[in-house]
Amino acid sequence: MSLHASNSPAPSHVIGDAKGxxxxxxxxxxxxxxWAALAAGVRVVAGYPGTPSSEVVDTIAQLHRQGIAQxxxxxxxxxxxxxxxxxxxxxxAGARCLFTCKQMGLNVASDALMSLNYVGIKGGLVLYVxxxxxPISSQTEQDTRRYASFAKVPVLDPASPEQLADxxxxxxxxSEKYGAPVIVRPTTRVCHATTFFDVPQxxxxxxxxxxxxxxxxxxxxxxxxEAHAEVxxxxxHISDELGESGNPIQNVASDASVSAPKLGIVFGGVSSxxxxxxLRILRQKAQAARRLLPPYKTMQVASPFxxxxxxxxxxxxxxxxxxxxxxxDHVIEDSLLQVVGSQHLKANIxxxxxxxTQERGENSTDDCLARLAKFLGVEGLVESASAPKDAxxxxxxxxxxxxxxxxxxxxxxxxxxxxxxxxxxxxxYAVKKALGRRTPAVWCGDIGCYTLGNAKxxxxxxxxxxxxxxxxxxxxxxxxxxxxxxxxxxxDSTFFASGMTGIANAVYxxxxxxxxxxxxxxxxxxxxxxxxxxxxxxxxxxxxxIQIARVLRALGVRCITQANPLYLSQSVQxxxxxxxxxxxxxxxxxxxxxxxVKREPACVVDPQRCIGCRVCITTIGCPAISMxxxxxxxxIDANQCTGCGLCTDVCPHQALSTACRERGVIPFKDxxxxxxxxxxxxxxxxxxxx
Amino acid sequence: MKNVLIVGIGGQGNVLASRIxxxxxxxxxxxxxxxxxxxxxxxxxxxxxxxxxxxxxxxVYAPLISRGMADVIIALEPGEGFRALxxxxxxxxxxxxxxxxxxxxxxxxxxxxxGHPYLDALRWQSPHFLAIDDAKLCEQxxxxxxxxxxxLASAVAASCASVSVSGQSVSKQPFxxxxxxxxxxLVHAMHARVKPQYQDLNEKAIxxxxxxxxxxxxxxx
Numbered sequence: 001m002s003l004h005a006s007n008s009p010a011p012s013h014v015i016g017d018a019k020g021x022x023x024x025x026x027x028x029x030x031x032x033x034x035w036a037a038l039a040a041g042v043r044v045v046a047g048y049p050g051t052p053s054s055e056v057v058d059t060i061a062q063l064h065r066q067g068i069a070q071x072x073x074x075x076x077x078x079x080x081x082x083x084x085x086x087x088x089x090x091x092x093a094g095a096r097c098l099f100t101c102k103q104m105g106l107n108v109a110s111d112a113l114m115s116l117n118y119v120g121i122k123g124g125l126v127l128y129v130x131x132x133x134x135p136i137s138s139q140t141e142q143d144t145r146r147y148a149s150f151a152k153v154p155v156l157d158p159a160s161p162e163q164l165a166d167x168x169x170x171x172x173x174x175s176e177k178y179g180a181p182v183i184v185r186p187t188t189r190v191c192h193a194t195t196f197f198d199v200p201q202x203x204x205x206x207x208x209x210x211x212x213x214x215x216x217x218x219x220x221x222x223x224x225x226e227a228h229a230e231v232x233x234x235x236x237h238i239s240d241e242l243g244e245s246g247n248p249i250q251n252v253a254s255d256a257s258v259s260a261p262k263l264g265i266v267f268g269g270v271s272s273x274x275x276x277x278x279l280r281i282l283r284q285k286a287q288a289a290r291r292l293l294p295p296y297k298t299m300q301v302a303s304p305f306x307x308x309x310x311x312x313x314x315x316x317x318x319x320x321x322x323x324x325x326x327x328x329d330h331v332i333e334d335s336l337l338q339v340v341g342s343q344h345l346k347a348n349i350x351x352x353x354x355x356x357t358q359e360r361g362e363n364s365t366d367d368c369l370a371r372l373a374k375f376l377g378v379e380g381l382v383e384s385a386s387a388p389k390d391a392x393x394x395x396x397x398x399x400x401x402x403x404x405x406x407x408x409x410x411x412x413x414x415x416x417x418x419x420x421x422x423x424x425x426x427x428x429y430a431v432k433k434a435l436g437r438r439t440p441a442v443w444c445g446d447i448g449c450y451t452l453g454n455a456k457x458x459x460x461x462x463x464x465x466x467x468x469x470x471x472x473x474x475x476x477x478x479x480x481x482x483x484x485x486x487x488x489x490x491x492d493s494t495f496f497a498s499g500m501t502g503i504a505n506a507v508y509x510x511x512x513x514x515x516x517x518x519x520x521x522x523x524x525x526x527x528x529x530x531x532x533x534x535x536x537x538x539x540x541x542x543x544x545x546i547q548i549a550r551v552l553r554a555l556g557v558r559c560i561t562q563a564n565p566l567y568l569s570q571s572v573q574x575x576x577x578x579x580x581x582x583x584x585x586x587x588x589x590x591x592x593x594x595x596x597v598k599r600e601p602a603c604v605v606d607p608q609r610c611i612g613c614r615v616c617i618t619t620i621g622c623p624a625i626s627m628x629x630x631x632x633x634x635x636i637d638a639n640q641c642t643g644c645g646l647c648t649d650v651c652p653h654q655a656l657s658t659a660c661r662e663r664g665v666i667p668f669k670d671x672x673x674x675x676x677x678x679x680x681x682x683x684x685x686x687x688x689x690x
Numbered sequence: 691m692k693n694v695l696i697v698g699i700g701g702q703g704n705v706l707a708s709r710i711x712x713x714x715x716x717x718x719x720x721x722x723x724x725x726x727x728x729x730x731x732x733x734x735x736x737x738x739x740x741x742x743x744x745x746x747x748x749x750v751y752a753p754l755i756s757r758g759m760a761d762v763i764i765a766l767e768p769g770e771g772f773r774a775l776x777x778x779x780x781x782x783x784x785x786x787x788x789x790x791x792x793x794x795x796x797x798x799x800x801x802x803x804x805g806h807p808y809l810d811a812l813r814w815q816s817p818h819f820l821a822i823d824d825a826k827l828c829e830q831x832x833x834x835x836x837x838x839x840x841x842l843a844s845a846v847a848a849s850c851a852s853v854s855v856s857g858q859s860v861s862k863q864p865f866x867x868x869x870x871x872x873x874x875x876l877v878h879a880m881h882a883r884v885k886p887q888y889q890d891l892n893e894k895a896i897x898x899x900x901x902x903x904x905x906x907x908x909x910x911x
Binding site: 010011012024026028051052136137160189190192193194195196270273274276277280281364365366369409411412413414415416417418419449452455456457525526527614617618621623625626627629631637639640 | 721793804
C-alpha cells in the first residue's frame with residue numbers, strides 16, 4: 001500500500017484475493033474503485049453522475065452486464081440524497097454498500113449523511129466522494145475532508161489509483177467493524193489517472209444478513225445524545241486503527257537514513273505524488289551539482305479525519321520547520337497546528353495559511369519543486385533548469401529573427417463549446433428569436449452541457465447556481481424584477497434530480513416563469529448516463545420512461561408546449577406560446593444528444609448561393625462552420641458535422657442543405673426526438689396531456 | 691523515464707493513443723501512469739493526455755508531466771502543439787499534424803484560423819520537429835478516425851529513425867523515445883487495445899505512418 005513500493009516497482013497492482021485467477025487491466029482510479037468495491041463483496045451501489053466520479057457506477061454496471069460482477073445491484077439514483085437513503089436501508093439490512101458522487105453531490109446527500117452517522121450502519125457503507133481542485137468541471141473548490149470532520153465521519157485521501165483501491169478495501173472493513181459510514185475522497189488527478197491492475201476473473205457480492213429491529217435505528221433527541229457519545233468514542237478507535245497502528249499508508253517515504261533532520265515535509269492526496277516526484281528531481285539535481293540536500297523527513301497524511309495526532313506528534317518532535325502540501329482547504333495544516341499547540345512543540349508549520357503554498361487551485365510537480373527548493377534552501381538547483389531554452393539546433397541570425405516575430409504568437413482560444421449537432425444550440429436560438437430584441441429577459445441556466453450556452457454568439461445564460469436552481473431563481477427574478485421575462489433552462493436529468501420541487505413551488509406560489517426543458521434523453525456532460533426519463537436501468541430491465549410533460553401537467557403547469565429544437569420555426573412557435581402565457585409555463589425541446597446518435601450525411605454548402613454573409617456563424621456558432629480561407633463563403637468540417645440541419649434554417653440564402661432536410665426526414669429519428677408533425681401544444685389551459 | 695504528451699481537441703481520440711502507449715509499457719514490464727482530460731473540456735476544448743513510462747525500472751509518482759519534461763509531444767492540431775510547447779524537453783521531439791481546426795473564437799471574430807504560424811513556431815522552437823501531412827496520410831489509409839494512431843506511430847518512427855528529420859542533419863544523440871519502443875511493440879499493443887473490427891485499419895495506419903516517416907516521403911515535411 002505504500003506510495004513507492006520498491007526500487008523496481010511491480011508494473012501492476014493487485015485488487016482482491018491474489019490467489020485466484022486474475023487478469024491485468026489498465027484502470028483509471030474510478031475503475032479501480034469499482035473493482036475494489038466488487039472484490040470487497042459490495043452488494044448495493046448507488047450514486048448520481050458528476051465529474052470526476054461518474055466512472056465508478058458506469059464500470060460496475062458494465063461488469064454486471066458482462067456477468068463478471070455477480071450478485072450486485074447497481075443504480076443511478078434520481079439524485080444523491082435518494083442514492084444515500086437507498087443505501088442506508090440496504091446497509092441496515094446488512095448489505096455492503098457503495099455510494100458515489102462529486103463534491104457538490106454530498107451537499108445534496110448531506111441531510112441523510114449527518115443523521116446516518118448517528119444512527120449507524122450494519123453492512124459496510126463507503127461514500128466515494130470525488131473532489132475537483134482547479135476546479136476543472138465544478139462550481140466550487142469545496143473540500144470533502146471538511147465535510148467529514150463536520151459530520152464526524154472518517155475520511156481517507158489517496159495519492160494514487162493504487163492507494164485508492166487499497167483504501168476502498170480498508171474502508172469497507174473499518175466501516176463494518178465500527179458501524180460507521182466511511183468516506184474515501186480522491187481528487188480528479190487520482191480519479192482520472194490510469195495504471196495497471198490485476199483484477200479477479202469474477203466477483204461475488206456478500207449475502208446480506210437481513211434487517212433486525214433495534215431501537216437505535218430510530219433517531220430522536222434522546223437517542224441522538226447517546227449516539228453522539230458513541231460517535232466520539234469510535235472516532236478515537238478509528239484514529240488509532242487508521243493512523244496510529246503503523247498502517248503502511250502512513251509515513252511512506254521517510255528518509256530514515258538521515259539523522260536528526262530539522263525540516264519536515266507533510267503531504268496529502270495527489271500532492272503526495274507531486275512532492276515525492278519533486279524531491280526525486282531535487283535529489284538528482286543535487287547529485288549532478290555535487291551538492292547535498294539538508295536533512296529532511298516526510299509524512300503522508302492518509303486519514304485527514306480523524307487526524308493521526310500521536311503519529312503527527314512523533315513526526316513533529318525535534319523539527320523546526322514543516323511545509324504542508326495539500327489541495328483545496330488547509331485541513332492537514334490546521335491539524336498540525338493543533339498538535340503543535342497542544343503538545344507545546346517548536347515546529348513552525350508553513351502552508352496555505354502563511355502563503356508558503358498555493359491557497360487554491362491544483363498543485364503540481366513544478367509548483368512543489370520550486371517551493372521545496374526554497375524550503376530546503378537550494379533554490380540555485382532549480383533556477384538553472386528554468387533558464388531560457390536554447391534555440392533550435394540550427395539556430396542562427398535567421399532563427400533569432402523568427403523567434404522574435406513569433407514572440408507575439410498566442411495559442412488559439414479554445415474553450416469548451418456546445419458540440420456540432422447539439423440540440424441545445426437550436427433551443428437557445430429559438431428562444432432568442434421568440435423573445436425578439438425588445439423583450440428584456442433574465443436567462444437562468446443550470447448544471448449540465450447547456451451551461452455552455454453562455455458562450456458567444458448564443459450568449460444565452462445570465463445565471464448558473466446549482467442543480468435545479470435555475471427554475472427557482474427565475475421565480476425570484478419574476479418577483480423582484482417583474483419587468484423582465486423570467487426564463488429557466490433545465491436539462492432532462494437535472495429536471496428529475498432537483499427540478500420538480502421548483503416547478504411545484506412556481507405553481508403553488510403563482511410565479512410567472514417559463515421553463516425550457518432541454519431534453520436530450522441522457523445525462524450528457526458526465527458521459528451519457530440514463531435517468532428516469534429514459535427508463536433505462538443499469539440492471540437491464542427497462543422501466544416505463546417517466547414523461548416530463550406528464551410530470552409538469554401533474555404538478556399543475558397549465559401551459560406546456562413542445563418542439564424538435566433542430567427545427568427553428570416550430571421551436572420559435574412553441575416558445576412564443578409559452579412565453580405569452582400568464583403564469584408558469586413550460587416548453588419541452590426534445591432531440592437526442594449529438595454524442596449518442598448515428599450521424600446523418602454532413603451539411604453541404606452551395607458556393608454559388610453562399611455570399612459569405614456569416615449569418616450562420618454569428619447566430620448559432622456551430623463549431624463545424626467556418627469561413628473559407630479566401631473569405632468568399634463558409635465551409636463545413638465534415639468530421640464534426642452531424643447533419644442536424646439547424647444551419648439550413650438560419651441561412652437567408654438557402655446556401656446550406658442536408659440530405660435529411662432535402663428528403664424531409666427528421667435527423668436521428670427515434671423515440672428521443674419530437675416528431676415535426678406533432679402539435680406544439682401539448683397542453684394549454686383546459687386541454688389534455690397527449 | 692519517458693514522458694509523452696498527446697494534445698489535441700476533444701473528440702480527436704488522444705485517449706486511445708495514450709492507452710496504446712500504456713499497453714506497450716505494461717508488456718515491457720514498466721511502471722506507467724496516464725492522465726486524461728475528461729469532462730467539460732472534452733466538448734470541443736483543448737485536451738491533453740499524459741503518459742509517463744518508467745522505462746528504466748523507475749516508479750512513476752505523478753500522473754502529470756512537468757513543464758520542460760516531455761520527451762515527445764504528439765500534437766493532433768498545430769495550435770494545440772504550440773500551446774503545449776512549454777512542456778517539451780531540451781532534447782524533445784514535437785510531432786504535429788498539419789491540419790488546422792478552426793476555433794469558434796477565431797471564426798466568430800471574423801478571422802481566418804491559420805495553422806502555418808503555429809507550425810513555423812514549432813519548427814523553430816522545437817529541438818526536433820516533424821510535421822505530418824495528416825490529410826494525405828489519412829486519405830491514403832482511407833479513414834480520418836485513425837489520425838490518433840497515425841500520429842503515435844509517426845512519433846515512434848521519428849524517434850527510432852536514423853533518417854533526416856525536418857530536412858536537417860542526423861542527430862547522433864538519442865531523442866524522443868529513442869529506440870525504447872519498436873513498430874512491433876506498437877502493433878502488438880494496438881491489438882490489445884483496439885476492437886477486433888478496427889485492428890486491420892489501425893495496423894494499416896501504423897504501417898503507413900512508419901513508411902512515410904522512414905522514406906522521408908512528401909507526406910512528411
